[in-house]
Amino acid sequence: MARKHGGREEEERYKPRNSVKGQVLADFIAEFSPRATSITCVVEVRPWRVFVDGASNVAGAGVGIVVITPEDLKLEHSFRLGFRASNNEAEYEALLAGLRVVMDLGARKVEVYSDSFLVVSQVQGNFEANDPRMIEYLRLAKQMMGNFETVKIERIARRQNRHTDSLATLASSIVDEVPRLIRVKLVPEPSIAAKALILQVTEAKRY
Template identity: 55%
Template sequence: MSIGLGSVLLWEVYTDEASNRKGAGIGIVLITPEKLIMEKSLRLGFVATNNEAEYEALLAGAQMVRHLGGEIVELYYDSRLVVGQVNGEFEARDERMKKYLDRVKRVLGTFKSFKVRQILRGQNAHADSLAILATSLGSKLQRTVMVEDLMTSSFTGIPAVGVHSIHVGPSWMDPIVTFLQHGMLPEDKVEAEKVQRSAPHYWLSRERKLYKRSYSGPYLLYVHPEAVEPLLEELHEGICGSHTGEDC
């Protein structure tokens, strides 16, 4: 289901869910009309199937925009089933899925206009990583990330919220990030030359995320070294365990 967009005040939302033996989590990447990027991880404090978690992700993203005053929104998700049900292409047969679908339609109906689009899983890596983060608080990233506990489903009341801060130490990426952001080089001449030679191969986003430039494909996001092992564990035993296919 969609309504045409007639304004430039567009909010974009990318959502995803992850589930493994540690629980389920939701990742949300919100882009404001001013092109500011907001990130959120939600850890589910209740038992939910993959489909239920997918609907919770879509609901959480839409409600986040609504709470911030957005009136025109495009939501991107990689679940063909959920997007198809919301857009009326597929029928929701399970009673609980019907309730979720009805809830989503009522929330989206509060916007002046909206669209729900399906994207490839590879195009949704940012939200995917936040969803994985919510299920593995031991992971470490380059910045402080807000992780909330969603203690009840959308049908049983207002969720209780807890906030956690995640920090990391220095890494090999720091000199490159500092040079790209501030133009400052290490005092050691050899190290300074290495940074200058390497810098053109990287790109730093406004959120201080370091990417490897690519001329034939998408830019590659670098993950802090201390986060690599937990992230690989989640990819092999977590989200890809329940989303088999080419993208995994």
């Protein structure tokens, strides 16, 4: 049926009630039906947290590491250094050992926490390394950090790193013949030694 309105002819169309309901249902299905286009879900991946500390005393040197996985699982490691090391060298060994552990576990995003002002400052680029051994340690640390997608290193207060410090002290003063519940591994030579450098370069090429 048609009628005139404002000098123009408008056509009114009437649809049966069932036809209107059918169209509403069709529109609803079309709106919520899966489309061919893909949907990308962005999942936030939490980083691995690594707390490291090195200790050096008259009895020897050791490294303590506490790794917290993205699932909040805590892993503890102690490494006894089988060579004489200064406190700064032990701190670098702690950083390198921590990076090796999480690299072996497949971590891609890492946050490292250390109470060593010198190590953190040199890695962050705030201080230059002048000592030849510190230069080698810094070079190796940055090389290993390149194996990860992201690595952030931060300095924390010693009181926030007490547990890791205890593991490092344990490893530095342990006697081989005394059984321990915590497994303490041996680092036989400095990480910047020739053999260790060759090993690290080989590992870096695999990733």
